[in-house]
Amino acid sequence: NAGVTQTPKFQVLKTGQSMTLQCAQDMNHNSMYWYRQDPGMGLRLIYYSASEGTTDKGEVPNGYNVSRLNKREFSLRLESAAPSQTSVYFCASEVGPNTGELFFGEGSRLTVL
Amino acid sequence: AQSVTQLGSHVSVSEGALVLLRCNYSSSVPPYLFWYVQYPNQGLQLLLKYTSAATLVKGINGFEAEFKKSETSFHLTKPSAHMSDAAEYFCAVTSNTGNQFYFGTGTSLTVIP
Numbered sequence: 001n002a003g004v005t006q007t008p009k010f011q012v013l014k015t016g017q018s019m020t021l022q023c024a025q026d027m028n029h030n031s032m033y034w035y036r037q038d039p040g041m042g043l044r045l046i047y048y049s050a051s052e053g054t055t056d057k058g059e060v061p062n063g064y065n066v067s068r069l070n071k072r073e074f075s076l077r078l079e080s081a082a083p084s085q086t087s088v089y090f091c092a093s094e095v096g097p098n099t100g101e102l103f104f105g106e107g108s109r110l111t112v113l
Numbered sequence: 114a115q116s117v118t119q120l121g122s123h124v125s126v127s128e129g130a131l132v133l134l135r136c137n138y139s140s141s142v143p144p145y146l147f148w149y150v151q152y153p154n155q156g157l158q159l160l161l162k163y164t165s166a167a168t169l170v171k172g173i174n175g176f177e178a179e180f181k182k183s184e185t186s187f188h189l190t191k192p193s194a195h196m197s198d199a200a201e202y203f204c205a206v207t208s209n210t211g212n213q214f215y216f217g218t219g220t221s222l223t224v225i226p
Binding site: 004031033035040041042043044045048050056058059090092100101102104105106107 | 119122144145147149154155156157158159162164203207212213214215216217218219
C-alpha cells in the first residue's frame with residue numbers, strides 16, 4: 001500500500017545509546033519532515049528536507065541528525081539519547097510542491113531510560 | 114514567524130451536538146491554514162485546508178472551517194457530533210516561505226453517548 005512507513009514502531013533505549021529511525025515513502029514526494037509529538041506541546045518540527053540531498057533544521061534540532069538517503073528515504077538519528085528525547089516521532093511527506101498537505105506515517109514511540 | 118493557538122485542550126460534546134474547536138493564527142495572513150485529525154495510535158490525517166480561494170472550507174466527515182481575517186480565526190465546526198469523531202484535532206499553518214509547518218497544541222474531542 002502507498003504511504004509513509006516508519007520503523008521501528010516502538011523502541012526503548014538507555015541514556016547515551018544511539019539509534020536511527022527510518023522513514024520511507026513510495027509516493028514520489030519531494031519534501032519530507034520529522035516531527036516529535038509531546039503531550040500538551042503538539043507537533044514540533046525537528047528537521048525537514050525539501051528535496052533529495054538537502055536538509056534543514058526545524059524548531060527543535062538539537063540532539064538529532066538526519067540523512068536524506070534518496071528521494072524515498074529520510075532517516076533520523078539520535079547519537080546519544082537523553083530522557084528528554086522520549087517522545088513519539090512522526091515522519092511526513094508533502095503531497096505536492098507547495099500544496100501544504102502532509103501525509104504522515106503511523107509514528108515511532110521512543111522511550112529513553 | 115507564523116503560529117497558531119488552539120483554545121481548549123479538551124472539549125466534550127454530546128452525540129448529535131454541535132462541535133466547535135477554536136484556532137487563532139498569528140496576525141499576518143498565512144499562506145495556508147489546516148485542520149488535521151489524529152485517531153488513537155495513528156498518524157495525522159488532513160481534514161481540510163484554507164488557501165484563500167474561499168473563506169468557508171468544507172472537509173471530510175462533515176467538518177468545515179471558516180477563515181475570519183478580522184478575528185484572526187479559523188475555527189472548526191461540525192453540526193452534529195458522531196461517536197467516531199472522538200480524536201485529537203490539530204490546527205496548523207505554513208510558514209511564509211511555505212516550506213515549514215507549525216502545529217497547535219491540539220484539542221482532544223470526546224463525544225458522550
